[in-house]
Amino acid sequence: MREAEMIAMVRKHMDAEIRKDIDGVMATLISEPYYEIHPLGLRIRGQAAVREMYKRLLPGSFDHIVESRAMTFNTGDPNDLWIGPDGVVIREFCIVQPPGGEPFEISEMAIFSFQGDLLKGEQFYCNEPLTKLFRGALGPEFTELPGVQRIY
Secondary structure, three states, X not given: OOHHHHHXXXXXXXXXXXXXXXXXXXXXXXXXXXXXXXXXXXXXXXXXXXXXXXXXXXXXXXXXXXXXXXXXXXXOOHHHEEEEOOEEEEEEEEEEOOOOOOOEEXXXXXXXXXXXXXXXXXXXXXXXXXXXXXXXXXXXXXHXXXXXXXXX
């Protein structure tokens, strides 16, 4: 897959996330995708588990972002994008302003890997404020679902 095609697929995936279109997100993935969320230490495998992850994460994901340096929102720095033979890495930063609270920065690095023309999976690394948001959105029982595994 050429670089431009990989970037276009990542863009299609992220655009579906922004629209909170879970079917659109899932259409960018292979039949047995995987995700790793660090530092939560979770691996999520398979269509059902990944779909459930998105059902829990997407509803409030972008609601209180007031500033971004992120490819997701087309405000990223080209220097925060790396392309390899089988994948794309992005680094992003956003400022979140929760209602009645102090603003805080979230940051992430996402490694997208490909299989053919689709995304095989994503390894996601984030700072503590974003980890806390993920933990709250997923809920404590998420780790008990089929396809969800603690890797550390």
